[in-house]
Amino acid sequence: MAELSHVNKNSQPxxxxxxxxxxxxxxxVARAMIxxxxxxMETLRKDDFMTRKGSVFQTxxxxxxxxxKKTGGLIPLCHPIGLDNxxxxxELNGQQDMVIYCTxxxxxxxxxEMEALTGASVAALTxxxxxxxxxxxxxxxxxxxxxxxxxxxxxxRKK
Amino acid sequence: MAELSHVNKNSQPxxxxxxxxxxxxxxxVARAMIxxxxxxMETLRKDDFMTRKGSVFQTxxxxxxxxxKKTGGLIPLCHPIGLDNxxxxxELNGQQDMVIYCTxxxxxxxxxEMEALTGASVAALTxxxxxxxxxxxxxxxxxxxxxxxxxxxxxxRKK
Amino acid sequence: MAELSHVNKNSQPxxxxxxxxxxxxxxxVARAMIxxxxxxMETLRKDDFMTRKGSVFQTxxxxxxxxxKKTGGLIPLCHPIGLDNxxxxxELNGQQDMVIYCTxxxxxxxxxEMEALTGASVAALTxxxxxxxxxxxxxxxxxxxxxxxxxxxxxxRKK
Amino acid sequence: MAELSHVNKNSQPxxxxxxxxxxxxxxxVARAMIxxxxxxMETLRKDDFMTRKGSVFQTxxxxxxxxxKKTGGLIPLCHPIGLDNxxxxxELNGQQDMVIYCTxxxxxxxxxEMEALTGASVAALTxxxxxxxxxxxxxxxxxxxxxxxxxxxxxxRKK
Amino acid sequence: MAELSHVNKNSQPxxxxxxxxxxxxxxxVARAMIxxxxxxMETLRKDDFMTRKGSVFQTxxxxxxxxxKKTGGLIPLCHPIGLDNxxxxxELNGQQDMVIYCTxxxxxxxxxEMEALTGASVAALTxxxxxxxxxxxxxxxxxxxxxxxxxxxxxxRKK
Amino acid sequence: MAELSHVNKNSQPxxxxxxxxxxxxxxxVARAMIxxxxxxMETLRKDDFMTRKGSVFQTxxxxxxxxxKKTGGLIPLCHPIGLDNxxxxxELNGQQDMVIYCTxxxxxxxxxEMEALTGASVAALTxxxxxxxxxxxxxxxxxxxxxxxxxxxxxxRKK
Numbered sequence: 001m002a003e004l005s006h007v008n009k010n011s012q013p014x015x016x017x018x019x020x021x022x023x024x025x026x027x028x029v030a031r032a033m034i035x036x037x038x039x040x041m042e043t044l045r046k047d048d049f050m051t052r053k054g055s056v057f058q059t060x061x062x063x064x065x066x067x068x069k070k071t072g073g074l075i076p077l078c079h080p081i082g083l084d085n086x087x088x089x090x091e092l093n094g095q096q097d098m099v100i101y102c103t104x105x106x107x108x109x110x111x112x113e114m115e116a117l118t119g120a121s122v123a124a125l126t127x128x129x130x131x132x133x134x135x136x137x138x139x140x141x142x143x144x145x146x147x148x149x150x151x152x153x154x155x156x157r158k159k
Numbered sequence: 160m161a162e163l164s165h166v167n168k169n170s171q172p173x174x175x176x177x178x179x180x181x182x183x184x185x186x187x188v189a190r191a192m193i194x195x196x197x198x199x200m201e202t203l204r205k206d207d208f209m210t211r212k213g214s215v216f217q218t219x220x221x222x223x224x225x226x227x228k229k230t231g232g233l234i235p236l237c238h239p240i241g242l243d244n245x246x247x248x249x250e251l252n253g254q255q256d257m258v259i260y261c262t263x264x265x266x267x268x269x270x271x272e273m274e275a276l277t278g279a280s281v282a283a284l285t286x287x288x289x290x291x292x293x294x295x296x297x298x299x300x301x302x303x304x305x306x307x308x309x310x311x312x313x314x315x316r317k318k
Numbered sequence: 319m320a321e322l323s324h325v326n327k328n329s330q331p332x333x334x335x336x337x338x339x340x341x342x343x344x345x346x347v348a349r350a351m352i353x354x355x356x357x358x359m360e361t362l363r364k365d366d367f368m369t370r371k372g373s374v375f376q377t378x379x380x381x382x383x384x385x386x387k388k389t390g391g392l393i394p395l396c397h398p399i400g401l402d403n404x405x406x407x408x409e410l411n412g413q414q415d416m417v418i419y420c421t422x423x424x425x426x427x428x429x430x431e432m433e434a435l436t437g438a439s440v441a442a443l444t445x446x447x448x449x450x451x452x453x454x455x456x457x458x459x460x461x462x463x464x465x466x467x468x469x470x471x472x473x474x475r476k477k
Numbered sequence: 478m479a480e481l482s483h484v485n486k487n488s489q490p491x492x493x494x495x496x497x498x499x500x501x502x503x504x505x506v507a508r509a510m511i512x513x514x515x516x517x518m519e520t521l522r523k524d525d526f527m528t529r530k531g532s533v534f535q536t537x538x539x540x541x542x543x544x545x546k547k548t549g550g551l552i553p554l555c556h557p558i559g560l561d562n563x564x565x566x567x568e569l570n571g572q573q574d575m576v577i578y579c580t581x582x583x584x585x586x587x588x589x590e591m592e593a594l595t596g597a598s599v600a601a602l603t604x605x606x607x608x609x610x611x612x613x614x615x616x617x618x619x620x621x622x623x624x625x626x627x628x629x630x631x632x633x634r635k636k
Numbered sequence: 637m638a639e640l641s642h643v644n645k646n647s648q649p650x651x652x653x654x655x656x657x658x659x660x661x662x663x664x665v666a667r668a669m670i671x672x673x674x675x676x677m678e679t680l681r682k683d684d685f686m687t688r689k690g691s692v693f694q695t696x697x698x699x700x701x702x703x704x705k706k707t708g709g710l711i712p713l714c715h716p717i718g719l720d721n722x723x724x725x726x727e728l729n730g731q732q733d734m735v736i737y738c739t740x741x742x743x744x745x746x747x748x749e750m751e752a753l754t755g756a757s758v759a760a761l762t763x764x765x766x767x768x769x770x771x772x773x774x775x776x777x778x779x780x781x782x783x784x785x786x787x788x789x790x791x792x793r794k795k
Numbered sequence: 796m797a798e799l800s801h802v803n804k805n806s807q808p809x810x811x812x813x814x815x816x817x818x819x820x821x822x823x824v825a826r827a828m829i830x831x832x833x834x835x836m837e838t839l840r841k842d843d844f845m846t847r848k849g850s851v852f853q854t855x856x857x858x859x860x861x862x863x864k865k866t867g868g869l870i871p872l873c874h875p876i877g878l879d880n881x882x883x884x885x886e887l888n889g890q891q892d893m894v895i896y897c898t899x900x901x902x903x904x905x906x907x908e909m910e911a912l913t914g915a916s917v918a919a920l921t922x923x924x925x926x927x928x929x930x931x932x933x934x935x936x937x938x939x940x941x942x943x944x945x946x947x948x949x950x951x952r953k954k
Contacts, residue, residue, distance in 0.1 A: 004202060004215065005292035008723070012697055013214045013289075017721035019661065019741050025814065043163060055172045056163065058376040061807055062871045063235050066384070069867055069875045072705055074229070074281055075288045076222050076698045080705045080718045082875045084904065085812035087803070105814050109720065113295070114288050121280050121299070122233055129234045129273050130172075133164035136272070136314055140280070140302035145295050155295055167405070171379055176403035178343065178423050184496065217694040220489055221553045225702070228549055228557045231387055235380045239387045239400045241557045243586065244494035246485070264496050268402065322838060322851065323928035326564070330538055331850045331925075335562035337502065337582050361799060373808045374799065381871050390546055392865070392917055393924045394539045394858050398546045398559045427561065431931070432924050439916050439935070440869055447870045447909050448808075451800035454908070454950055458916070458938035463931045473931055481679060481692065482769035490691045490766075520640060532649045533640065535853040540712050543861070551706070551758055552765045553699050590772070591765050598757050598776070599710055606711045606750050607649075610641035613749070613781050613791055617757070620776035632772055644882070648856055653880035655820065655900050708864055712857045716864045716877045745879065 006077045015077050021109040026150035030116035031159070032100045032124040032143040033093075040134045041096055056130045057090050060100070064088040064123030068104055071118045081108045083115060088123050100124055101146070101159075111151045117143060165236045174236050180268040185309035189275035189302065190318070191259045191283040192252075196296040200255055203290075215289045216249050219259070223247040223282030227263055230277045240267045242274060247282050259283055260305070260318075270310045276302060324395045333395045339427040344468035348434035349477070350418045350442040350461040351411075358449045358456065359414055374448050375408050378418070382406040382441030386422055389436045399426045401433060406441050418442055419464070419477075429469045435461060483554045492554050498586040503627035507593035508636070509577045509601040509620040510570075517611045518573055533607045534567050537577070541565040541600030545581055548595045558585045560592060565600050577601055578623070578636075588628045594620060642713045651713045657745040662786035666752035666779065667795070668736045668760040669729075673773040677732055680767070692766050693726050696736070700724040700759030704740055707754045717744045719751060724759050736760055737782070737795075747787045753779060801872045810872050816904040821945035825911035825938065827895045827919040828888075832932040836891055839926075851925045852885050855895070859883040859918030863899055866913045876903045878910060883918050895919055896941070906946045912938060 008014040036044070044056065065086050072080035085105045093099050102119035104112040124140045131138060147156045167173040195203070203215065224245050231239035248260045261278035263271040283299045290297060306315045326332040354362070362374065383404050390398035407419045420437035422430040442458045449456060465474045485491040513521070521533065542563050549557035566578045579596035581589040601617045608615060624633045644650040672680070680692065701722050708716035721741045729735050738755035740748040760776045767774060783792045803809040831839070839851065860881050867875035884896045897914035899907040919935045926933060942951045 004289060006218070006289040007214050010725075011214055012725070013218045013694065013701070014697075014724075015701055015719065015722040016292075017723075017741070019720040019743070055166050055170055055376055058373055058808065059165070059172045059235050059380055061809075062377055062380050063233070065808070065810055066868070066871055067233055070233070073702070074222070074226055074233075075285055076218050076702055077285075078288060079720070082718075082877075083810070084814040084874070086810045087812075088809075089805075089807070105812070107814070113291065114284065117284055117287065117299075121284060124302075125273065125276055125280060126234055126236075128276065129237060130163060130165040132272065133175075136304045136307070136312075138303070140276075141300045143283075143299035143302075144297070148295070153295075169407075171407070172376065172383070173379075173406075174383055174401070174404045176405075176423070178402040178425070214694055217490065217691055218698055220491075221695055221698050224490070224492055225550070225553055232384070235384055238402070241400075241559075242492065243496040243556070245492040246494075247491075248487075248489070264494070266496070322925060324854070324925040325850050328566075329850055330566070331535065331542070331854045332538075332565075333542055333560070333563045334928075335564075335582070337561040337584070373802050373806055377801070377808045377871050381869070385869055388869070391543070392858070392862055392869075393921055394543055394854050395921075396924060397561070400559075431927065432920065435920055435923065435935075439920060442938075443909065443912055443916060444870055444872075446912065447873060448799060448801040450908065451811075454940050454943070454948075456939070458912075459936045461919075461935035461938075462933070466931070471931075481766060483695070483766040484691050488691055490695045493769075532643050532647055532853055535850055536642070536649045536712050536857055539854055539857050540710070544710055547710070551699070551703055551710075552762055553695050554762075555765060590768065591761065594761055594764065594776075598761060601779075602750065602753055602757060603711055603713075605753065606714060607640060607642040609749065610652075613784070613789075615780070617753075617779035618777045620760075620779075621774070622772050625772070630772075646884075648884070649853065649860070650856075650883075651860055651878070651881040653882075653900070655879040655902070709861070712861055715879070718877075 013077060018109040023107055023109055024150045025107050026111045027105040028111060028113045028116040029101060029103045029147040030120045031146050032120035033097045033141050034124045034127050035097050035139045037135050037137040040131045043134055056127060059130060060123040060126040061088040063126040064102055064119040067122030068115045068119030071115045075114050078114050079110050082106055088119060098127060111148060113145055113148055172236060177268040182266055182268055183309045184266050185270045186264040187270060187272045187275040188260060188262045188306040189279040190305050191279035191302040192256045192300050193283045193286050194256050194298045194300060196294050199290045199293045202293055215286060218289060219249060219282040219285040220247040222285040223261055223278040226281030227274045227278030230274045233277060234273050237273050238269050241265055247278060257286060270307060272304055272307055331395060336427040341425055341427055342468045343425050344429045345423040346429060346431045346434040347419060347421045347465040348438045349464050350438035351415045351459050352442045352445050353415050353457045353459060355453050355455040358452045361452055374445060377448060378441040378444040379406040381444040382420055382437040385440030386433045386437030389433045392436060393432050396432050397428050400424055406437060416445060429466060431463055431466055490554060495586040500584055500586055501627045502584050503588045504582040505588060505590045505593040506578060506580045506624040507597045508623050509597035510574045510618050511601045511604050512574050512616045514612050514614040517608045520611055533604060536607060537567060537600040537603040538565040540603040541579055541596040544599030545592045545596030548592045552591050555591050556587050559583055565596060575604060588625060590622055590625055649713060654745040659743055659745055660786045661743050662747045663741040664747060664749045664752040665737060665739045665783040666756045667782050668756035668779040669733045669777050670760045670763050671733050671775045673771050676767045676770045679770055692763060695766060696726060696759040696762040697724040699762040700738055700755040703758030704751045704755030707751045711750050714750050715746050718742055724755060734763060747784060749781055749784055808872060813904040818902055818904055819945045820902050821906045822900040823906060823908045823911040824896060824898045824942040825915040826941050827915035827938040828892045828936050829919045829922050830892050830934045832930050835926045835929045838929055851922060854925060855885060855918040855921040856883040858921040859897055859914040862917030863910045863914030866910045870909050873909050874905050877901055883914060893922060906943060908940055908943050
């Protein structure tokens with residue numbers, strides 16, 4: 001049966017030893033959603049907050065990129081790796097959700113899934129922070145991996 | 160109409176000025192859930208990984224507490240504040256979810272909601288990281304605020 | 319003669335002991351300027367990059383605020399303090415300069431001058447980073463303190 | 478029997494809840510020693526490396542102070558607190574030891590022992606780093622608490 | 637005579653220039669010990685704190701791994717490098733010592749001794765932190781390098 | 796016309812994708828100056844503060860090197876890269892300026908200009924911090940790039 005890679009034979013947490021792995025180009029896309037109550041949506045609709053140039057969007061984009069770079073310092077057993085690219089895109093899905101995509105890539109011995117997931121999560125938390133004076137009835141939901149490539153098991157879900 | 164507190168009259172992001180606010184005792188509880196596929200659940204059930212002493216749980220608990228302390232460095236417009244207490248509790252809900260509660264408290268001019276939400280989110284991301292060698296069919300869902308007290312608008316949801 | 323406060327009698331660097339000082343409300347405003355060559359100005363003028371909503375401006379604002387929060391981790395002998403408010407404003411002065419003001423405030427035993435200066439400096443470095451694909455003929459100049467209050471010697475310069 | 482304060486009734490790690498504790502002035506002094514082989518001592522004796530102005534000493538002093546400020550980010554269950562003062566003093570004990578004292582103080586609900594111990598430890602590691610091109614036969618030893626005051630149980634050992 | 641590599645000809649601290657060095661696989665093992673008074677040992681013996689699954693052990697393991705990743709941010713003249721593996725093992729030596737081994741490895745131009753030493757030291761400080769409510773009569777001692785390979789001078793001591 | 800590389804077609808901030816770029820040896824030298832009023836100069840002239848061994852100089856050198864390592868965490872869209880070398884040199888120019896040079900180098904897909912500029916800037920801020928008890932009439936000025944090599948457009952200005 002498959003084993004947890006981050007737990008050694010003594011049941012202790014351990015960083016996976018990737019020293020024998022080859023460097024390949026790794027990519028990952030993760031998605032998070034945040035559902036906003038009508039009261040928040042209405043305020044954001046005014047002026048241009050809902051546009052890509054609105055400062056809620058831009059602050060979330062920057063927070064997500066900066067958090068992706070900090071992944072190795074946040075997730076205890078993640079390898080500290082660089083990033084060759086990182087992009088956050090935020091869309092409205094016509095309902096009351098902001099949908100956040102975080103794309104990350106690097107040439108490394110290990111994948112960038114956690115970087116993409118961390119970037120998307122912190123972008124969502126930042127939107128929460130900026131809108132919380134209006135309402136706390138927001139929910140961050142469905143943070144998941146959409147794509148990964150460059151490792152043993154590639155994956156590509158429909159968006 | 161209510162205004163976004165983190166955006167100034169020029170539509171620029173800004174830290175809310177709390178200099179005139181009084182110091183009160185602030186508490187917050189946030190919750191995150193992570194749904195695990197049967198393949199992951201089965202591995203965790205072996206031995207004692209599902210128990211509170213399992214290293215998946217313990218690593219997530221520590222990651223969450225350490226992330227709560229870093230909230231001011233992750234969320235761009237959060238005030239940097241201390242913490243008087245921080246506790247992470249993880250439960251299994253009988254279905255295929257790990258349910259993570261993060262409780263945070265401090266005496267400060269501003270609330271600790273973001274600390275609780277960040278702690279719960281990073282604990283969930285850590286569980287994801289530790290189980291991802293088994294499957295990427297995990298979803299972090301329903302990160303939300305359960306309780307807050309000490310500020311203008313207190314809140315207490317049913318768990 | 320006046321003494322360097324951060325060097326002890328053995329000529330060793332030391333954090334100033336503020337344990338006997340009273341907590342007062344401290345404020346500081348610092349200013350940095352960055353001079354851009356015509357080639358950069360021209361590109362920024364297109365579209366709305368020069369407006370307050372442009373992403374060069376917004377990224378610099380957020381970088382400056384986040385850096386102000388990290389001051390105690392960057393400047394070796396600075397006390398680690400919180401911040402009650404932090405605001406970055408960026409203006410064009412009609413010549414080829416972006417003028418950055420960083421305002422910081424907190425109730426503490428020691429001042430927030432370094433926070434304001436660090437916030438303004440990192441905002442300027444961020445503008446440099448975002449425009450450097452166009453030209454490296456940019457100069458950051460005249461980083462200085464404009465105002466401080468709440469300490470022994472208040473100061474207020476003409477902007 | 479006494480209990481471990483950082484482990485809750487479910488045997489999970491937890492930050493101690495200090496919300497009911499009073500703010501008092503806390504001080505702590507910790508000591509670390511590093512024993513250097515003759516080969517290293519000889520090199521340091523040349524010029525003025527052994528003096529308080531030597532750059533091995535000064536780099537260690539600054540590294541220790543900066544590490545003391547990061548204690549809450551390094552030790553998982555430490556409360557994030559400020560510091561009102563922090564001083565590192567390094568002496569030669571006539572044998573082959575550099576003896577490092579780190580003094581820390583703050584007004585807080587909890588003590589600064591870990592800050593003093595962390596500052597002394599990182600100062601010792603820094604000396605190790607700067608001398609390791611000469612020899613790896615160095616040993617850091619006897620890191621311990623010398624004094625603490627302001628809490629329930631004060632302590633003062635002979636230096 | 638051998639020279640200090642981190643001090644330039646002007647007696648100033650400097651990062652060693654490794655740009656001409658070849659990338660090789662680097663490994664290092666460091667060891668730290670912490671001596672606990674009987675009172676602490678007795679409490680730890682209850683239940684399963686002494687086992688590998690006890691939360692004192694697990695928290696120390698995670699703190700050590702996370703600190704090893706932060707080495708370049710703690711030790712002023714250390715190169716910032718990644719890590720391909722990092723493992724912390726803690727044993728009881730039959731006396732009153734917990735013995736901590738930190739193993740680190742990476743392919744890089746420079747060694748990982750400081751990463752291994754920092755990981756072991758912070759794991760020891762974390763045990764200190766978690767047991768200090770019982771007694772401050774703990775001593776961290778004999779932090780030293782046990783093995784290194786991949787550089788100019790390899791080393792392997794008896795454990 | 797040239798484009799801003801850090802802003803995508805939707806006017807959103809984005810990290811430049813360097814995944815297709817080749818790894819080359821990158822070097823950069825940046826310069827910052829800080830002008831000190833006579834009152835500060837006079838104090839520094841006493842004893843040996845003005846010498847390379849003075850602790851104002853040494854603290855600034857270390858702060859600058861440590862900040863250069865943190866560049867990717869400070870400048871939002873900077874790639875996180877390592878450093879093979881980093882050196883800070885501080886000179887007096889015969890007038891009332893301290894002139895700070897920061898040299899940085901690494902083999903990477905992207906340049907180290909921001910690392911050199913950040914190192915020089917934080918060294919200047921550190922001098923400001925250490926002298927500010929004497930006077931706030933200090934100005935940091937003319938932070939600019941002096942040299943860069945290894946990228947598309949090399950540059951070398953007269954010092």
